[in-house]
Amino acid sequence: MTKSLIYSIIFHSLMILLTVLSLPFMTREPIDLPPIVSVELIQISDKTNIPFAPKARKIIEETKKKEERVVSEQAPPAAKAKEKPDRIPLPDDKKEKKQIVKKKQNPEEVIPQIRQSSEFEKKEIIDTNQIAALIDKAKEVEAVKKNKTDKLTQSSVKNSFASGLTLSQEDALKAQIFGCWSVPLGLPFDDDLLVRIKLKLKKDGTIMKSEILDHQRMNKPGQKFYKVLAESALRAVRLCQPLKVPPTGYEKWKDLQLNFNPTEMLKG
Amino acid sequence: MKRISFFLIIFFLYTKSTYALIEIDITRGNLDPLPIAVSPLHVDVKSETHKDMNIKELGSEISKIIEKNFKNTGLFNPLKKEAFVQKPDIAHLKPRFEDWRLIKAQALVTGKLLVKDEKLKVEFRLWDLTAAKEMTALAFTTTPSNWRRVAHIISDKIYERLTGEEGYFDTRIIYVSESGPKNERIKKLAIMDQDGASTKYLTLGNELVLTPRFNPTNQMVTYLSYFRNMPRVYLLDIETGMQEVVGNFPGMTFAPRFSPDGKKIIMSFAEDGNSDIYTMDLETRVVERITNHSSIDTSPSFSPDGKFICFNSDRSGLQQIYVMRSDGSDVKRITFGKGIYGTPVWSPRGDLIAFTKVRKGRFYIGVMRTDGSGERLLTENFYQEAPSWSPNGRVLVFYRETKSGSKGEGFSASLWSIDITGYNERKLTTKTDASDPSWSSLLSK
Numbered sequence: 012m013t014k015s016l017i018y019s020i021i022f023h024s025l026m027i028l029l030t031v032l033s034l035p036f037m038t039r040e041p042i043d044l045p046p047i048v049s050v051e052l053i054q055i056s057d058k059t060n061i062p063f064a065p066k067a068r069k070i071i072e073e074t075k076k077k078e079e080r081v082v083s084e085q086a087p088p089a090a091k092a093k094e095k096p097d098r099i100p101l102p103d104d105k106k107e108k109k110q111i112v113k114k115k116q117n118p119e120e121v122i123p124q125i126r127q128s129s130e131f132e133k134k135e136i137i138d139t140n141q142i143a144a145l146i147d148k149a150k151e152v153e154a155v156k157k158n159k160t161d162k163l164t165q166s167s168v169k170n171s172f173a174s175g176l177t178l179s180q181e182d183a184l185k186a187q188i189f190g191c192w193s194v195p196l197g198l199p200f201d202d203d204l205l206v207r208i209k210l211k212l213k214k215d216g217t218i219m220k221s222e223i224l225d226h227q228r229m230n231k232p233g234q235k236f237y238k239v240l241a242e243s244a245l246r247a248v249r250l251c252q253p254l255k256v257p258p259t260g261y262e263k264w265k266d267l268q269l270n271f272n273p274t275e276m277l278k279g
Numbered sequence: 280m281k282r283i284s285f286f287l288i289i290f291f292l293y294t295k296s297t298y299a300l301i302e303i304d305i306t307r308g309n310l311d312p313l314p315i316a317v318s319p320l321h322v323d324v325k326s327e328t329h330k331d332m333n334i335k336e337l338g339s340e341i342s343k344i345i346e347k348n349f350k351n352t353g354l355f356n357p358l359k360k361e362a363f364v365q366k367p368d369i370a371h372l373k374p375r376f377e378d379w380r381l382i383k384a385q386a387l388v389t390g391k392l393l394v395k396d397e398k399l400k401v402e403f404r405l406w407d408l409t410a411a412k413e414m415t416a417l418a419f420t421t422t423p424s425n426w427r428r429v430a431h432i433i434s435d436k437i438y439e440r441l442t443g444e445e446g447y448f449d450t451r452i453i454y455v456s457e458s459g460p461k462n463e464r465i466k467k468l469a470i471m472d473q474d475g476a477s478t479k480y481l482t483l484g485n486e487l488v489l490t491p492r493f494n495p496t497n498q499m500v501t502y503l504s505y506f507r508n509m510p511r512v513y514l515l516d517i518e519t520g521m522q523e524v525v526g527n528f529p530g531m532t533f534a535p536r537f538s539p540d541g542k543k544i545i546m547s548f549a550e551d552g553n554s555d556i557y558t559m560d561l562e563t564r565v566v567e568r569i570t571n572h573s574s575i576d577t578s579p580s581f582s583p584d585g586k587f588i589c590f591n592s593d594r595s596g597l598q599q600i601y602v603m604r605s606d607g608s609d610v611k612r613i614t615f616g617k618g619i620y621g622t623p624v625w626s627p628r629g630d631l632i633a634f635t636k637v638r639k640g641r642f643y644i645g646v647m648r649t650d651g652s653g654e655r656l657l658t659e660n661f662y663q664e665a666p667s668w669s670p671n672g673r674v675l676v677f678y679r680e681t682k683s684g685s686k687g688e689g690f691s692a693s694l695w696s697i698d699i700t701g702y703n704e705r706k707l708t709t710k711t712d713a714s715d716p717s718w719s720s721l722l723s724k
Contacts, residue, residue: 192308
C-alpha cells in the first residue's frame with residue numbers, strides 16, 4: 012500500500028513538475044490563432060519580398076558557411092547594443108534603425124495589442140532587421156550575422172516552432188496555393204468554415220498523404236457547405252503538386268498543416 | 280521507474296512533435312469559375328426511335344443544356360468540347376483522369392441514355408478529377424419528351440454536389456408578356472423554363488394582367504386581372520390550367536402573394552380610400568386585416584418561416600420598408616437610407632430581403648439583411664423593379680424598361696437576372712417583351 016502511495020506521489024509530483032516546465036509552451040499554443048497572424052505576415056512579406064529575394068541566397072549561403080561561428084555568437088539583444096554605436100550611416104537611416112531596435116529590445120511592450128505569440132514577434136523582428144539591413148547597405152554583412160543569431164535563438168529557445176520556413180518561403184507556398192484554390196463562391200459568408208488539412212510531403216514537394224482534420228464533420232447532416240469547402244481545399248492541394256517547398260530542411264516541413272479559411276474572400 | 284521514464288520520453292517527444300508542425304493559413308484563392316467538362320451523354324446503340332425525336336443527338340443536346348445552365352450561374356466554366364480527349368462511352372465507364380486533368384478540368388460529367396419501350400433512361404456520373412474518384416451518380420427514367428427536364432434535374436444534382444446549396448435549374452418563370460405600342464400594350468401571362476425554353480401563354484390578352492406570383496409549395500399561381508375595370512385576384516393551376524377567382528376587391532388592389540405554406544394570400548387593397556395589408560385564407564375565404572394605419576401600406580411579403588411580414592409604407596413621409604410580426608404587431612422600420620424603397624421580397628433562405636430603390640431618378644435592385652443592415656445595391660438602371668428570388672435564394676430575376684421617346688418609340692421591357700454577389704448580370708431571352716417575373720420552386724421537389 013505504502014509502496015504504491017509512494018509511486019503515486021512520485022509520479023504525480025513528476026507530472027506537476029512537467030506541467031510547470033512545459034506550461035509556457037502550452038499557454039502559447041492557443042494564442043496561435045491563424046487569422047490574426049496571417050494578416051501580419053502578409054503585410055510584412057509585401058514589404059520584404061522584393062528587396063529581400065535576391066539577397067536571400069547570399070544570406071542563406073553565408074549562414075551555411077558560418078554556422079559554427081554563429082553558434083558561439085552572443086544573444087541578439089547584446090549584438091544590437093554593440094551595433095548601434097558602430098554605425099554612422101545617413102541621418103535618416105539612423106532614425107529608422109533606432110526605431111526598429113527599440114522594438115526589438117522589448118517586443119512584448121510593442122505588440123500585445125495585436126496579441127501575437129512571441130514566436131511570431133520574433134519572426135517579425137527578424138524581418139524588420141532584414142529591412143534595416145537592406146537599407147543600410149554598408150552594414151550588410153553584420154545584418155546577415157544578426158539574422159543568423161536571431162534564427163538560432165529562436166530555434167533553440169522555442170523548440171523550433173514554426174521556424175521551418177522563412178517568410179519568403181511561406182509566401183511562395185501561399186501564393187502557389189492561392190493560385191490553385193478555386194473558392195466555392197456559393198458558400199455562405201457568415202458561417203464558421205475553416206478546413207484544416209494535414210499533409211505529409213515528399214522531398215520534392217509532392218504529397219504522400221493528405222488528411223482533413225475534422226473529416227467526420229464532412230458527412231454530418233447540415234454540413235454540406237463544409238464538405239464542399241473541404242473538397243475544394245483538397246483539390247487545390249492536389250492541383251498544386253509539387254508544392255514549392257524549400258530545398259533544405261525536409262525534416263521541418265515534411266509535415267505541414269494548411270488552414271483554409273474563405274471568410275475574408277466571401278465577404279469580399 | 281523505467282516505465283515512468285518511458286512515459287516521460289513519450290511525453291517530451293509528443294510535445295516536441297506538436298510544436299514542430301508548420302501551419303499555413305490560406306485565406307485567399309482565385310475567384311475563377313470552376314472548370315468543368317461536360318462530356319456528351321453516350322447514346323446506347325440499342326436505343327429505339329421515338330416519334331420524330333432525333334435520339335442520336337439527344338446525348339449531346341442534354342449535355343449542352345447542362346453546360347448552358349452551369350455557364351449562367353457564373354460559378355462554373357464549362358470547357359470546350361473540342362478539347363475533350365475521351366469518347367463519351369469510355370469516359371462514362373472509367374475516365375482517364377490524367378487526360379482530363381491535362382485540359383485543366385477539375386470536374387467531369389459523363390452519362391449515357393437509352394430509349395426503349397417509349398421510355399427514356401438516363402444515368403450520369405460526376406467525377407472529381409483531382410481526387411480521381413466519383414462524387415455522385417444517379418439514374419432517371421421518364422418519357423422521352425421530358426428530356427429537357429432531365430437535363431435540368433442533372434444540372435441541379437451536380438450543382439448541389441459541387442456548391443452545397445440547392446439548384447434552381449428545374450424551375451419555371453412566370454411573367455407578363457407584353458406586345459404592341461406603349462400606350463396600348465397587350466399583356467398576357469406567359470410561362471417558360473428558367474433557361475427561356477418552352478414558352479407558353481396562359482391568358483389571351485384581352486384583359487390586363489399584373490403581378491403573377493408562384494405558390495412556394497406547388498405550381499399554383501396567383502395574379503391580378505382587371506375585369507370591367509374591377510381588380511380581381513385569380514388562382515391558376517399551371518398543371519391543369521384550372522382558373523378561379525379568389526375575390527373582387529375594392530379600389531386599388533396590389534400584388535397578391537402566397538404565404539410560405541401556400542394556404543393564404545397576402546395583398547394590399549384600399550378600403551375607405553386608404554391602402555392597408557390583408558390576408559385571405561384560401562380555404563375559408565376569410566379576409567383578415569393586418570395593418571390599420573392612415574398611411575399607404577403595400578407590397579407585403581412573408582418570411583419563409585411565416586412569422587414575419589415585410590412591406591412598404593409611407594408612414595414616415597417617404598416610402599420605406601418595414602417589418603412586422605405576421606399578426607401585424609411590432610412594426611419596425613428597417614430602411615433609413617436616402618431615396619425611396621419599394622417591392623421588398625423576403626429570400627426563401629430567410630437571410631436577406633431584396634428591394635427596389637429609387638434615388639435621384641435612378642432605379643437600383645439591392646439586398647439587405649432582414650434587420651435592414653448590410654444594404655448592397657446590386658445593379659443600377661434607368662428603370663427596373665420587381666425582384667423575385669430563385670428557390671435557393673441565390674439569384675434574383677427582375678425586369679427592366681428602356682427609356683422611350685414621346686410617342687413611346689424605343690420602349691422595351693425585358694427580364695434580367697443577377698446573383699446576390701452583384702456579379703453575373705444576364706438578360707433572359709423571352710419571345711416578347713416581358714415584365715413582372717416570378718420564379719417557381721423546384722418542379723422535381
